[in-house]
Amino acid sequence: MRIQVSNALAPLLFSVFPFLPSLQAKVPQAGAASRPVTTRPAPAQDPLAPQDKLGKAMARRMTPPLRSFCSGCHGTAGRGDGPMARFLDPKPLDFSQGRFKLTDTVGGLPTQERLIATVREGLPGAAMPSFHHFPPHMVKMAVRGIMGLLREKIRQELLAEGKKGEELEKALALALKVGTPIKIPSFQGHSFDLKRGKEIYAKNCAVCHGPKGTGKTIMPLMNAKGERIQARDFRSGVFKGGANMEDLWQRVRGGIPYSNMPAFSQELISDSALMDLIAFVRSFVPTDPKAAPGPDGRRIPRFRMEPKPNPAKMVKRSKLPVDPKDPAWKEVPAVSLNLVPFSPKAATRGAGAKFQAVHDGKRAAFRLSWEDPSPEPADLAGIQLCLGRRSLHFFEARFPTRRYSIFGPAWFFQDGRVRAERPNYFPPKVAKALGLPTDPVPVQGPKVEARSSREGARRVVVFVRDLAVPAHPGAAGRAKKLPDNGPVIELPIVPGTTISFSVFLSDASRAKGLKSWAYSVFSELEIEN
Incomplete structure (x- = not known):
């Protein structure tokens, strides 16, 4: 018809x-003359998009937070194969495996609360950062997306087996069942026996973690995806799910499924024996007199991102302290920073890091200090500013591979010299592999100077620059696209406003590339009028 x-x-x-x-x-x-019909050209194909049937099905389940903030590491289908994956140690989680690193149950999947906590708190000792700056609904959306990816993968496998209808739904429900919650007893009143804990450790843990807790063993260890991994070095004090006794109890009772660390039931290790084992494991960790004591009496520092990055304040003084040893710095408030390492080899880089900022109405000085007992100078220390007030993540300045005017250049102090790099800076080899530009670019704005010194076992670097800059396209706080081949435009520092900052530290003597890096989430910096 x-x-x-x-x-x-x-x-x-x-x-x-x-x-x-x-x-x-x-x-x-x-009144229009006939004309040939033109068709719109097909959009360019994403080279990172999965080409297989399962990958395409999983990619359709990626929720907006996963696509925007997680795909750089976890991939466009959540299979741990993002463009950053090759540079990270340990490798990003493959959600399709259905085995998570942290669990609070046995005999099934972790609870939604545990998954939300992992996203919000990150994984200390790995490149997985804290996303505490995400609003709650975005965190829940990310977790729903993760479970959607797993559900789709299992669904495709069941369909391939010929299951459908009610049989398919029952099989899905069984595969996605949440396990039995792990009960954590009270540690109060227990008399900890380290000798007994050492015996249990030698019998059950030393084969992977080593007799001295170094994580070095001759036995090759693999994760659920068949990738080579290394057991945790307890001496660093950096544990994926936290170092307090309750956290370690869940790690032993529930295991670490993705890393193939087995779960030890009460039949294998009694509750009393497990308390002694945990106390012995904690004895490997250097203590911190400022940390609160645990039930075992040990003061273990908390290597975990805080619920919200600590805001800082740039105070105004009549005289600007540019020397790292200037006594005037003692009157400038300091903020403690929690740095996220890209690998366990950089886990202790930036321990005890503190940040201070001051201006005199014309120039600003930023002081960064951290624990560094090595007599050799630090390989790299850096800082980056952002006009946004909300907390931002390291990758938001780097993915997608564009430069936005709310991000300023990254300043780096290395080998006694200071240099400015692109806002989306990565080490050259990493940038080249990611297809990012590596050639130097001019910086439009005031010159940045830096000085370095030592305070006992602490390293100190002070960056100094003028407050004023030429008219800036992002001064209103709106992101605007800047040409990749154009100059990097320095950000203005305006008294009476609030901006954000992030710091970077690296020790190339321990590892190369990003594996030696540690960084902080962008935190607010209030500039005193």
Whole structure:
């Protein structure tokens, strides 16, 4: 059946029935000459998009937070194969495996609360950062997306087995069942026996973690995906799920499924024996007199991102202290920073890091200090500013591979010299592998100077620059696209406003590339008027 529609009636029909685009395309315009129909070119194919059937099905389940903030490491289908994956140690989690690193249950999947906590708190000792700056609904959306990826993977496998209908739904429910919650007893009143804990450790743990807790063993260890991994070095004090006794209890009772660390039931290690084992494991960790004591009496520092990055304040002084040893710095408030390492080899880089900032109305000085007992100078220390007030993540300045005017250049102090790099800076080899530009670019704005010194076992670097800059396209706080081949435009520092900052530290003597890096989430910096 063919329908004839007059030119006068067509607009009314299409406004009422917008689902007739093909009909609309066939209606000639009044007074218009016939012309060939042109088709819109197909969008360019994403080279990182999965090409297999399962990958395409999983990619459709990626929720907006996963696509925007997680795909750089976890991949466009959540299979741990993002462009950053090759540079990270340990490798990003493959959600399709259905085995998570942290669990609070046995015999099934972790609870939603545990998954939310992992996203919000990150994984200390790995490149997985804290996303505490995400609003709660975005964190829940990310977790729903993760479970959606796992569900889709299992669903495709069950369909391939011929299951459908009610049988398919029952099999899905069984595969996605949440396990039995792990009960954590009270540690108060227990008399800890380290000798007994050492015996249990030698019998159950030393084969992977080594007799001295170094994580070095001759036995090759693999994760659920078959990738080579190394057991945790307890001496660093950095544990994926936290170093307090309750956290370690869940790690032993529930295991670490993705890393193939087994779960030890009460039949294998009694509750009393497990308390002694945990106390012995904690004895490997250097103590911190400022940390609160645990039930075992040990003061273990908390290597975990705080619920919200600590805000800082740039105070105004009549005289600007540019020397790292200037006594005036003692009167400038200091903020403690929690740095996220890209690998366990950089886990202790930036321990005890503190940040201070001051201005005199014309120039600003930023002081960064951290624990560094090595007599050799630090390989790299850096800082980056952002006009946004909210907390931001390291990768938001780098993915997608564009430069936005709210991010300023990254300043780095290395080998006694200071240099400015692109806002989306990565080490050259990493940038080249990611397809990012590596050539130097000019910086439009005031020159940045830096000085370095030592305070006992602490390293100190002070960056100094003018407050004022030429008119900046992002001064209103709106992101604007800047050409990748254009100059890097320095950000203004305006008294009476609030901006954000992030710091970076690296020790190339321990590892190369990003594996030696540790960084902080962008934190607010209030500039005193």
